Amino acid sequence: MKKIFLLTILAMLGFRGLNYAQDKTLTGKVKDAKDGAVLPGASVVAKGTSIGTVTNSSGEFTLKVPVSVSVLTVSFIGYASKDVPVSTGFLNVSLDVASNQLEEVVISTGSRNSKRTMTDTPLPLDILSAADLKSTGQTSFDKALQYRVPSFNTVNTPVNDATSLLDPYEIRNMGPSRTLILINGKRKNTSALMYIQTSPGRGESGADISAIPQQAIKRVEILRDGASAQYGSDAIAGVMNIILKDKFDYGSATLTMGITAKGDGKHIGFSVNNGSNFEKGYINYTIDFSRTTLANRPGKVSADAEADASLGFGAPLAQVKSFLALKPDAGNVNGQPENTAAKFLINGGYSVGEKAELYYTAAYVYKRVNSFANYRTPYWRPTDNGLLTPAGQTYLGYVPTFQGDLNDYTATIGVKSESNGWKTDLSFTTGGNKQLYTVSNSVNRSLGKGSPTYFKPGGYEFSHNVGNIDVSKQVNDKLSLSFGSEFRAETFTVFVGDTSSYVGSGADSFPGTTPNNAGTNTRFNFGGYVDLGYDITDKFLVNGTLRSEHYSDFGDATVYKISSRYKFTDKVTLRGSYSTGFRAPLLHQIYQQQAQASFVPGQGIQTKGVVNNVSPQAFALGVPKLTPEKSTNFTVGLGLNPTKNLSVTFDYYNIKVKDRIVLGSEIEGTEAGNTALDNILTSNGIVAVSFFANALNTTTSGLDFVVSQKNVELGMGKLGINLAGNYTFENKYTSINNPKLIADADKSIFDRTQDALLFSSRPKYKVILGFDYLIKGININLNNTLFGKTRFHQNGLDANTDTEFTPAVVSDLAISIPFSSKTTFTFNVNNVLNVLPKWDFIDLKTGVKTRYDANNNVPSAKYYEQYNLITFNGRYSRVTYDGSQFSQLGTIFNASLNIKF
Template sequence: MKRKNLITLAILSSATLGAPAIAQEANTESQADVEEVLQVVGSRLSFRTATDGAAPVDIISGEDLAATGITETGKALQYAVPSFNFPSSSITDGTDAVRPASLRGLAPDHTLVLINGKRRHSSALVHLNGTTGRGSSNVDLNAIPIAAIKRIEVLRDGAAALYGSDAIAGVINIVLKDNAEGGSANLQLGQTHKGDGEQWKLTGSQGFTVGEEGSFTLSGELHHKNRTNRAGDDPRQQYPLLPNGELDPREETFNRQSFHVGDGEYENAALFANFETAVGDSGTLYAFGGFSDRTSESGAFYRRALQSNTLTEIYPDGFLPILAPDVKDYSGYLGYEWMLGEWTFDVSAGYGLSEFQYNVNNSLNASLGPELTPTSFEAGTLENTETNVTIDAQRFIPFANNSDLSLAMGVSYRENNYQVSAGQEESYINGGYQDRPGGSQGFTGFTPESEVDRSRDNIGVYVEAENQLTTEFLWGAAIRHEDYSDFGTNTSWKLSGRYDLTDRIAVRGTANTGFRAPSVQQLYFTNISTLFVDRGDGPVPEQSGTFNNISPVTNALGIGNLQPEESDSLSLGLVWNGYEGLAITVDAFQIEIQDRIILSGDVTPEDSPAVADALANTTAENARFFVNAVDTTTKGVDIVVTQQFDLGGYGDLKGQLAYGYNDTEIDAINLPPLLDGLDDVLFDQEEQTRMTESVPKNSGSLGLTHELGKWSSNIQFSYFGTYDIYYSSGTETYGPDWITDVTVNYQWNDNLKISVGAQNLFSDYPDMRSEGNQFNGIFKYPLTNSPIGFNGGYFFTELQYTF
């Protein structure tokens, strides 16, 4: 079996034996049959759940993703898989540019992302400000253009015993296009119902033949969108009083929609390639990789003319600092697969880099005075690199009952490096001018004391087996041992099974242990910057310090070294393959995680003498840090129902109903002894709510695709249940929300297709914040966690040319 078929079955075999080895059906079915199992028809509404494995797998084709008209990979996946969450956020610093994504209600870093079956590196950004997944880093899915994607496979089951760290909630495998000829070009134009957020997106993909059977596929994207703004007017006084005590007359003419609440302006360029060719009689050389370069512009808090952090000589009316990060992402893999006797060997090496450069525009350092301060700053750079080397081997061995045992084993080496580079001096110093605050407004630059350049490595070995013992019974087992240079070793295992009760009904289940190693971002990120902290009277600026575990501050507080999170997972499912294309899967799961890593709340010198002593030699007014502190249990169920209808002269109709439920409960909170009694500060109600209630517990979708002649149309109703956000005045509940998406397509000729569509057809918005939590009416909608965003409807037209 050629390498592309091994990758095709990587996730499916994970579902059956939980492994990167070949699934048993590869030994008994023809390639045509295998491809039929994976066939996806229509757009996002098609048969996308593998029903013949021991764990649930969603399969979404690239055509499905593109047909929605959604321009971001992460958002398109959210509407395709109910258990996947990709919330919107605004005024959250770097998180505005790289949004958190999560599976089954767990943290963003509990999901492993693969490309062509190989591990993908995570973003250098650490989510710090009030969003789902605070304190975590995740893979930047939007760095991978939809135009390059052949298929996405989502394994909703633990798989750390197969792939190593991070696969507690599941695995997302992105399979790149591999066509040897032909291609397509696509242009989309659209805007929101408010007339803002105008965007255009130009994509293209082309396949080339290499040799007799090889292929080289090149896919690219250019994407631009303007900002949206849903901020309320700022009613507050903007200017200092006149000498006679009266209001400045400019109060009458000031543009009071001074804040920016919405999507930022966005530019993205991406290019991905996928290559493979035969070498000799039984070898295959392959390579893939790509880059993306994204810039965005989003607002911070508006600085009023009467505030001390403003210089009216430069900005007479005040100013809105603009965060304009430059996010670069590079990756590449090279591998060779060959047969040696009965064994198939696969050797590969890959490298990935994520660079997040903080830039601040339309700003100043008030402490330098009007003559010396710049108005734009390079505030520092975060960089995460990952190197992977793997050797895998697989074969079939005669086994009991005249069956074959699929045996796989392998070894992997991974090195991670994390760097924090200081910004330009003007972005962080205090120049002493008129006792004004120092640092660039909007985002204070990283200081030389925050600079980090640290690495860690690990070696993993695994063995896995799968066997179709009888026609009815399939079983699988896997075990993996990892040795990390910083915290030691971990061993995890997985058992899976499936029994076909009849030709149409089967039960399936898995049991596994897993782990997630503390990321290098959590181990080494450190910074002291100005953050707006709500102490009960609205957001106020404070010098807030995030201290890593090698810092004297955390050592003085007895935080201790970070240890891996460990999990125990169970799943049990029922599969029914009914008549005339009807398929139903129901899968229940439970995931217990011990020692979850959190980013603590802010502790101040007033909270404890130990904190006062630890911060005495720093410029920080408060401290926060990463710590193993929480045990949780997550329970849930996923249901998928698909059906095809032959309407005769009225065409073909395909339908899908999907539903996901998850509920996370906190079992225990364990904090360092030196900080005993500060539970309500270190892991307060806000953070507890964020961990357990910030993601909708219920989500679902009902979709229909109709085809008739040259016309096709898609309609999907998406449901997002309630979720909670904690404010200083208490918890507020938002939702539920219903979103309707519609697309109509006309195939003009063999090459040209024209589409028009609407996302959020009825321009629904999240519930408004209560009046007391609207920050003077400026923040009408929740700034974080909303699964439907706060833009309202988006309407587009699209041209696609296939050749």
């Protein structure tokens, strides 16, 4: 495969090289006109052609052009483009800052109309370049954000079936469904997957951002503020706008390889970004292939706990010890699953008049993930009915496999035009996410020897079609106006499994979807907004937005937002906003109903049920139909620019959500056994039931801060220092809304385990300290990420005990070496010091923390039972079943070779 990659790159280079015969070579350097700082990544293009390059880390470039070329066009984000006459010798190019270009960076996310530079914006924004993401060394977009944005968190869970297809993420501890994802300013479709396991993000769904190829990204804009008034539902916590590469500067091919320090989790990836400029437009495309192999991190299993009837299986100790002698980890496979992905993306534009452009974007992703369920030991499942063990061999149990096949697509076509100062953007977007599952090496025990060993248990699909029209005008020097509307139609489908996957006890590990739980549901909504921006003075800006929405399934919602900023001087800016917001219940949350096999501490794997919000069972329980969440969001911030190379921002936020939708805790039957709840459980053959409800009122508040110092002279190079952090003051519920039937039975849909998953399982704080050192063209990047503590209360813990993951610093090193203007080699060591998650038991009465030692129970013997309950007798000893605040894989090495052509 490596030879194929190399030949492909050489072929591309050779093909392009045919066009450069009889060329001349130009060299030069690009700098900031004001402070002389070099500008790595600046675009240098022979005017009137598609021939170009970018400056290296020293701001220098080398470019072969036809002898007829007389002018170079030099450009860089945030600077005015410049035409430079070609002359003999070395070209020194100085670019001036262009505020209008910076304004365009902000307009697409920060406001629907008012154009403001980063210093002037009334809203907190993070803007990350492609280089920022690449320097993390992470192989997926979501993990790169984890180590760049303090308020952004994502988590790997050790084993959670379909959750392995995409990890839950969130901004400001608000869950994945409260951050709106945009691509080039257009709404990205939600994933078909809803997290229902005991993991962060439970009961929610978000867009699959891990599927977006990093090679296609130009920059990322993250608005850390409620934006329902601008964009509608799903923007309570903020908005992430992914801007794709557009006008073509150069082509590139990147080969990436990686491996963990333990020698597993091998990664190989190959991507090509290319395109072309032509007389009236451009096209830019990316192709990306990757494969990551299994990284296994099981724990050592306790024989005594396995043999214990209350903790394990009540099997003879001798039998358990005999098996564990062969498989000390009880055959379990958990950590990072095998992942194969193919990604295709195209972005283009075409001039259709003097002031009009047709634009289009399309992306398709295929992903396959192979993971494993818990190993079925011979004392857990005494037989496989001879279906999985070859004849003549001793039966040693079996490990069911779980395969997820994901297809995700999105496409937009639109027209932007301008007439008499009125700017109009008319677009249509379609998108969808489909996931189908396969279980193999398993059996349906109720079918005996007639059971298959391969099952298709069903899957899910979500799709939407979105139409937008946005109109704006700068009425005069002080007043700007914009308005627009959006129509969206959504469809959610649950696919039925094959009969053998659900009949009787169902496929062991992942029962299939029954026909009565499958089906398709749809809805539509229509919304409109108006946005006004007014400069009261040169220093004082006020912006207001009003939005109204109508949904076909629950009715209307009206929200608003007011934001402002005041510049005391060019060095001190005060900003703030207040908004109301809403989030419509997902179709998944309204209609998904299923039986699910889950780990129950002390009881092994049990089948539980999720009844949908409109089902007869939910009606019998007195569960009201879901309504939108309502929110208020207040932010106030301070921006400081003490010197030209130093900038500081502080932003306080306070988010209150009323009628927050949650997937409640598993409710078991009563001791009397004669209630409607008991009848529901008995008739469905499940031990507990969960459902969605507008169950909580919550408050989340915190502080974001960013300190950036650049151009520090150090030796023969220049050092940049970046300090960014997030600290959570409050993240809690203020009240629980229990249905009367549940409350009368002295039960609650929100228990301490759900409380932990929703609130305390995310870091209390996170701080990123980064150093960028540039010397003789070599760029050295050292990032240190401090993950604050997280706390869990797992099922099985006594009322006086919690578990807490201790704070830890993860250090990442990246060294980028330009071999030439066209070839760059980058070496990354992620988690240099091999820092692994560590957790303690906490006695809530005394505050004493105890680190349990599985190999020596003294002096922690009092936690013996609880340790085994929450780790499934040691299977998940490193992170527990719920995961931790950072990766469990330890040190990872990655290397990449990028060749421009």
